[in-house]
Amino acid sequence: MAKTTSGKMEETLAVRHDAESAAALFPPMLLEAERMAQAVSAGLHGRRRAGPGETFWQHRPYAFGDPVSAIDWRQSARAADRLYVRQNEWEAAAAAYLWRDPSHSLDYASQKTLPTKRRRADILLAALTILLSQAGERIGLLGEDRRPFQGRTAPERMLEALHIGEFNDATGAPPLASVPAGARVVMASDFFTAPESVERAVAALASNGAQGVLLQVCDPAEEDFPFEGRVEFRDLESKDRLIFGQTASLADAYKAKFAAHRGALEAIAQQSGWRFFVHRTDHAPQTALLSLFTAIADMRAWKA
Numbered sequence: 001m002a003k004t005t006s007g008k009m010e011e012t013l014a015v016r017h018d019a020e021s022a023a024a025l026f027p028p029m030l031l032e033a034e035r036m037a038q039a040v041s042a043g044l045h046g047r048r049r050a051g052p053g054e055t056f057w058q059h060r061p062y063a064f065g066d067p068v069s070a071i072d073w074r075q076s077a078r079a080a081d082r083l084y085v086r087q088n089e090w091e092a093a094a095a096a097y098l099w100r101d102p103s104h105s106l107d108y109a110s111q112k113t114l115p116t117k118r119r120r121a122d123i124l125l126a127a128l129t130i131l132l133s134q135a136g137e138r139i140g141l142l143g144e145d146r147r148p149f150q151g152r153t154a155p156e157r158m159l160e161a162l163h164i165g166e167f168n169d170a171t172g173a174p175p176l177a178s179v180p181a182g183a184r185v186v187m188a189s190d191f192f193t194a195p196e197s198v199e200r201a202v203a204a205l206a207s208n209g210a211q212g213v214l215l216q217v218c219d220p221a222e223e224d225f226p227f228e229g230r231v232e233f234r235d236l237e238s239k240d241r242l243i244f245g246q247t248a249s250l251a252d253a254y255k256a257k258f259a260a261h262r263g264a265l266e267a268i269a270q271q272s273g274w275r276f277f278v279h280r281t282d283h284a285p286q287t288a289l290l291s292l293f294t295a296i297a298d299m300r301a302w303k304a
Contacts, residue, residue, distance in 0.1 A: 029119070029164070030155060033126035040289050041131060059084045096132055096296055097179050097210075098125050099142035100162055101189035103172035104236040109281065110221035117217045120281045121188040122164055124215070124289055128186065129155045131293050142185060143175035169237045174201035178208065184299045185212030186292060190222070195264040206272035211299040213275045213292060214265060220282045223258065225251045 059075050062083035072086040100106075106118035115123075129139050133154040140148035141161045149157045173193045179185065185205055191198055191214065198214070205212060221227075227247040234241050244250060262278070269276035275295050279288040 029123055029126060029159060033123050033130060033155060036123065036127040036285055036289055037130040037134075039286050040127070040293065041134070059086060061085070095138040095140055095148045095180060096184045096186065097140040097142040097148075097177075098128070098158070099174060099177075099185070099187045099189075100125055101172055101191075102163065102166070102168040104167050104169055105172055105190055105192050106217065107167065107236055108219055110219045114219065114281050117190055117219055117281055118164075120279070120285060121215075121217045122159065122162060124217075124279070124285055124292070125162070125186070125188060126155045126159050127285075127289050128292050128296075129158045131289075132296065135297075140179075140183075142179070142187070143177040172237070173197035176201055176204050179205060179210050181209045183208075183210045184296050185210050186215060186296070187212065188215045188217060190218055191216050191261075191265055195261065195268060198265060199268045202268055202272050202274060206274065211274065212272075213277060213295050214269050215288070215292065216262070216265065216276070216278045218278065218280050220280050223280065225254050225258075227251075 059072060062071060062076075062085050066085050070085045072084050075084040075086070076082065100118075100121050106121060107116050109116045129149070132139050133149070133151060138148035138150045139154055139158060140146070141158070144161060146161070149161075172189075174187050174189070174197070183205075187201075202212070202214070229247060230243065230245050231247040232241055232243045266276045268274075277288065277291050277295075279285070
């Protein structure tokens with residue numbers, strides 16, 4: 001049945017309202033991400049890596065396996081009994097690919113004073129994009145057929161590509177995506193999905209030589225289960241509801257299940273040579289950001 005003119009107008013206004021609401025989130029989120037990145041970058045001095053660049057970094061003693069062409073004969077002449085190799089700083093603009101769970105599962109905060117898991121994940125990825133772009137990296141969106149971002153506009157373009165005002169419950173599990181050989185990947189989610197779906201996605205990427213990080217973002221209530229008495233629980237994706245009268249009696253069984261699920265995720269990361277980090281929304285985000293950035297930098301160093 002064809003839509004009436006008034007129906008089309010209402011739909012257009014609804015879309016425009018959603019778009020304006022999403023756009024309004026950009027400035028404060030970018031500001032928060034920039035502040036977070038600035039706080040972390042202060043502790044990153046001295047983390048430069050050797051590689052095939054043109055900027056001198058340091059001299060080190062010659063080691064077995066080093067090419068003769070790498071020897072700095074002028075520096076070596078100053079030492080009577082040792083040869084020195086000239087190392088340059090790594091300058092190749094390698095690509096890192098990011099993914100954030102687009103489902104309603106992340107749209108949760110147990111307290112008004114806490115951000116939703118989704119907002120914290122978005123700001124962490126935006127701040128990570130700032131740090132990576134400052135280091136000359138290219139940043140792509142996992143599963144998206146678009147060229148990686150680079151430069152000062154990369155954080156804003158990343159938030160735009162994440163569709164921060166939209167949800168898609170059909171794609172709550174990491175995508176079966178392909179990336180260039182040797183790429184680095186960060187997946188941010190609560191991973192409240194079947195571990196097998198996460199394993200398939202990680203295995204597909206790892207088989208192509210990709211290294212990566214699984215970042216599990218959780219609300220403190222999801223770990224601590226502080227509920228007592230009669231409580232109604234609502235599934236954020238299916239909208240199903242369950243009411244329990246003696247909720248505290250479920251705590252031990254719940255925590256055991258939660259720990260087993262996290263253990264399965266840790267095993268998936270370990271068997272593929274990936275890293276697994278946990279971040280609670282009541283903890284300082286700078287700690288998680290520093291862990292993510294240093295892990296990505298270390299992966300680049302391994303390839304060098």
